[in-house]
Amino acid sequence: MSEESWTVLKLLQWTTDYFQRNNVPEPRSSAEVLLAHVLAEDRLFLYLNYDRPMETNELAAYRACIKRRLGGEPNQYITGLxxxxxxxxxxxxxxxxxxxxxxxxxxxxxxxxxxxxxxxxxxxxxxxxxxxxxxxxxxxxxxxxxxxxxxxxxxxxxxxxxxxxxxxxxxxxxxxxxxxxxxxxxxxxxxxxxxxxxxxxxxxxxxxxxxxxxxxxxxxxxxxxxxxxxxxxxxxxxxxxxxxxxxxxxxxxxxxxxxxxxxxxxxxxxxxxxxxxxxxxxxxxxxxxxx
Ligand SMILES: C[S@@+](CC[C@H](N)C(=O)[O-])C[C@H]1O[C@@H](n2cnc3c(N)ncnc32)[C@H](O)[C@@H]1O
Structure with missing residues (x-):
């Protein structure tokens, strides 16, 4: 994930593809759950805010979640919910x-x-x-x-x-x-x-x-x-x-x-x-x- 300008939609698309290539189950919904968690919002918020730009600190937090998910950790332990x-x-x-x-x-x-x-x-x-x-x-x-x-x-x-x-x-x-x-x-x-x-x-x-x-x-x-x-x-x-x-x-x-x-x-x-x-x-x- 490079430091280009990311929006919610771009990030979801990128992560879904990345998860798919790395055999993470249910790639799109997994990406959505983690991104909603980082933004402290629900998944509906993502759909309504596709063009929302991501802040640097949000990207860093999301990157850490992706890394854990790629290591096999279930979404529920990452989000705690x-x-x-x-x-x-x-x-x-x-x-x-x-x-x-x-x-x-x-x-x-x-x-x-x-x-x-x-x-x-x-x-x-x-x-x-x-x-x-x-x-x-x-x-x-x-x-x-x-x-x-x-x-x-x-x-x-x-x-x-x-x-x-x-x-x-x-x-x-x-x-x-x-x-x-x-x-x-x-x-x-x-x-x-x-x-x-x-x-x-x-x-x-x-x-x-x-x-x-x-x-x-x-x-x-x-x-x-x-x-x-x-x-x-x-x-x-x-x-x-x-x-x-x-x-x-x-x-x-x-x-x-x-x-x-x-x-x-x-x-x-x-x-x-x-x-x-x-x-x-x-x-x-x-x-x-x-x-
Ligand atoms: C399969 S989990 C079920 C947890 C929860 N009831 C659920 O359905 O999600 C089994 C639970 O039994 C607990 N446990 C295992 N052996 C036990 C024992 N000898 N006495 C009491 N609890 C035990 C575990 O710590 C664990 O929380």
């Missing part, structure tokens, strides 16, 4: 980037819960950026939510996000290892919702560079077979679920057989079903606790 459930969330490399398919989890919980019950208690295990807990708190104004994580950095960010969306007073953030974070919480929750790490150790090295080299492995890896956290959650969730409470858990599309077997073998659930995501892939386990 991602939308989930139409809510802008702050992000850092300490947390997983919330995925659209995780919204299926939120939808399934909302469908299950009787919205007329104002006193529902929900446990979000492994909250990361707080995406699931915050979306549920926004949809269920009287719900009380406990959100846990092993990572202190994740919990701090989740708490910031909860404040941003005015639900921090109804979400209790607790650091700890799975259910050990909430000792004495027997049969308290109507819903346990979780998007646990479920990728096997071997599969981690096969992930796209953007995920493998930038997203936190403790948020992704579920042990040698990808089922370590899943196994533990299926076994232990009934101890904290109230009568007729339910476990909602995200899983890998290829884990249906193993997950179903774990649910059946536990003999702790009276029925279960697997819910598909927007790509028609198996994605969410819903299992109702047995009496």
């Amino acid at each position: 991602q939308e989930f459930w139409s809510l802008p969330l702050r992000l850092s490399p300490d947390v997983l980037i919330p995925r659209p398919e995780t919204e299926v989890l939120v939808e399934a919980v909302l469908e299950f819960l009787d919205k007329a019950d104002p006193n529902v208690d929900i446990l979000d295990l492994g909250t990361g950026s707080g995406a699931i807990a915050i979306a549920l708190a926004r949809e269920l104004p009287a719900a009380r939510i406990v959100a846990t994580d092993l990572s202190m950095a994740a919990l701090q960010l989740a708490q910031e996000n909860a404040k941003l969306h005015h639900v921090d007073e109804r979400i209790l953030f607790i650091r700890g290892d799975m259910f050990a974070a909430i000792p004495g919480a027997s049969q308290k929750f109507k819903v346990v919702v979780t998007n646990p790490p479920y990728i096997s150790h071997a599969e981690i090295s096969e992930l796209p560079r953007e995920i493998r080299d930038f997203e936190p492995h403790h948020a992704l890896e579920g042990g040698p077979d990808g089922l370590a956290a899943i196994r533990h959650i299926i076994a232990e969730a009934p101890t904290v679920l109230c009568q007729a409470g339910a476990l909602f858990m995200e899983m890998g599309a290829d884990q249906t057989e193993s997950v179903s077997a774990l649910v059946i073998d536990s003999q702790r659930y009276e029925n279960y079903r697997i819910i598909k995501d927007y790509s028609s892939l198996d994605r969410v386990l819903m299992a109702i606790k047995a009496e």
Whole structure:
């Protein structure tokens, strides 16, 4: 990028071409997201201001973003932002980037819960950026939510996000290892919702560079077979679920057989079903606790 006179449009065209030649996915939208971030505006502003000249300091900041993107860093870590459930969330490399398919989890919980019950208690295990807990708190104004994580950095960010969306007073953030974070919480929750790490150790090295080299492995890896956290959650969730409470858990599309077997073998659930995501892939386990 030379020091000629750049406008928004010229810069977008140049970057799109540069990203394309360097195999950066979705080159035009990636360029737009980064330029809007540098200008502290939204993408619509770019369309309405194609002829706007760029300042030297803006060019320098944009150049730094392009360099990071070219190195494989996801846009969301560069901009520090991602939308989930139409809510802008702050992000850092300490947390997983919330995925659209995780919204299926939120939808399934909302469908299950009787919205007329104002006193529902929900446990979000492994909250990361707080995406699931915050979306549920926004949809269920009287719900009380406990959100846990092993990572202190994740919990701090989740708490910031909860404040941003005015639900921090109804979400209790607790650091700890799975259910050990909430000792004495027997049969308290109507819903346990979780998007646990479920990728096997071997599969981690096969992930796209953007995920493998930038997203936190403790948020992704579920042990040698990808089922370590899943196994533990299926076994232990009934101890904290109230009568007729339910476990909602995200899983890998290829884990249906193993997950179903774990649910059946536990003999702790009276029925279960697997819910598909927007790509028609198996994605969410819903299992109702047995009496
Ligand atoms: C796949 S990420 C999900 C994050 C967020 N819920 C979402 O859907 O975007 C899994 C989360 O579980 C947390 N985690 C991993 N192992 C844990 C454990 N043993 N106890 C509590 N949290 C754990 C990770 O730190 C990470 O934030």
